[in-house]
Amino acid sequence: MAKVVVIYSGGMDSFTVLNRAIRDGHEVYALSFNYGQRHVKELEVAAQAAAKLGVPHKVVDITAVNSLLGGSSLTSADDAIPEGHYAEDSMKSTVVPNRNMILLSLAIGYAVSLDASAVYYGAHSGDHAIYPDCRPEFVKRMNDVSLIANYEPISIEVPYLDNNKAEILADGLAMGLDYADTWTCYNGRELACGKCGACVERLEAFAENKVTDPLSYES
Template identity: 60%
Template sequence: MPAPNTPESNAAVVIYSGGMDSFTVLHRALREGRRVHALSFDYGQRHARELETARRVCQALDIPHQVVDIRAIHGLIDNSALTDASRSVPEGDYAEDNLAATAVPNRNMILLSLAIAKAVNIGADRVDYGAHGGEHVLYPDCRPEFVEAMRHAAGLANLAPVEVHAPYLDRTKSDILADGLAMGLDYAETWTCYAGSELACGQCASCRERLEAFAANGARDPLAYASAPGHS
């Protein structure tokens, strides 16, 4: 690894959760010829299986991958069904009520801040993340205004500029999947479900949105589901 503040040519830090959006973003950066450093975060999420998925993918691609343990802040962000195991993960399509239940307080600002620090540390000029303009645009930290504000803050906070890059900001989940399928990506190497069980539940908003994206693309989801409408 280069010494701190030593530029690494054409490097990008990709926030990689192990889900289908960040999986596509990761491969898109690689296709652009970027020297990718994948960065995952353990913040006490109940769907931590995504981290193991991310590890396997990065090992197969032979790219640097760092899992950052930030579980020490769990008590600051546990007011969410994704971080509080005592709460049920809401089922059904994305709507205002289950959006609120699955929003992790300030998550993307926290993760982007750490990823920007990593980029500055290794001399990378870009941080990529998978915000998109799908039906759950109500998540404030996936809105264009938030991304632009983080770009501005990254420029103010550091001596070297770091671009916050969200390539699918104006695209839907179906668009992301279409792009990945065109790249020949295998989405069996992703994990989307919020429930954190052995099989994807098929009923949480994240599973349902994923299944709808596959249906919109006339493709079959390679993941196994415990229960999935229209999927057998």
């Protein structure tokens, strides 16, 4: 049984990736990051879900990086979280500079320390237009570097790179997953807002699969 590290935010995509890695027979280690995101509630949900699955789970505080990284509404209380569909240009304000390269680098180091063979993360086709660090060309080059960056080659696995969110959800539903164990909303309030890009895309995925989202929404 191969050991793998899964970058696990607590959102529905990474939750599906985590469960896919388990179903594929791997010994899974979940790794979450507190990078100062406003929706820090996702980390609480991640911890609860990992405990239910019996998966080892680390939450690493890297909030100090925000002294270097700016310009994202996800980490700045001064900037409003944009509402509407992900395809709109305003969603670019949710980009955290170089986030996935930073998180992958740390996860690769963790994988080396565990004698693991791979790092999994949940980039998908719906992210390609807005997030450069979710695009296939980024994944390929990051994987090339990861294979030579240490004495032990670590592959980067992105099982849903060519799938959209509705297709990811469909796979999760086929696995019998409970998406009440996830958090997607960019606003870290008690209930999901239903209006931010993350909520809109999530609700569209559930509608496309003709099932009801188990989360409660403000509106």
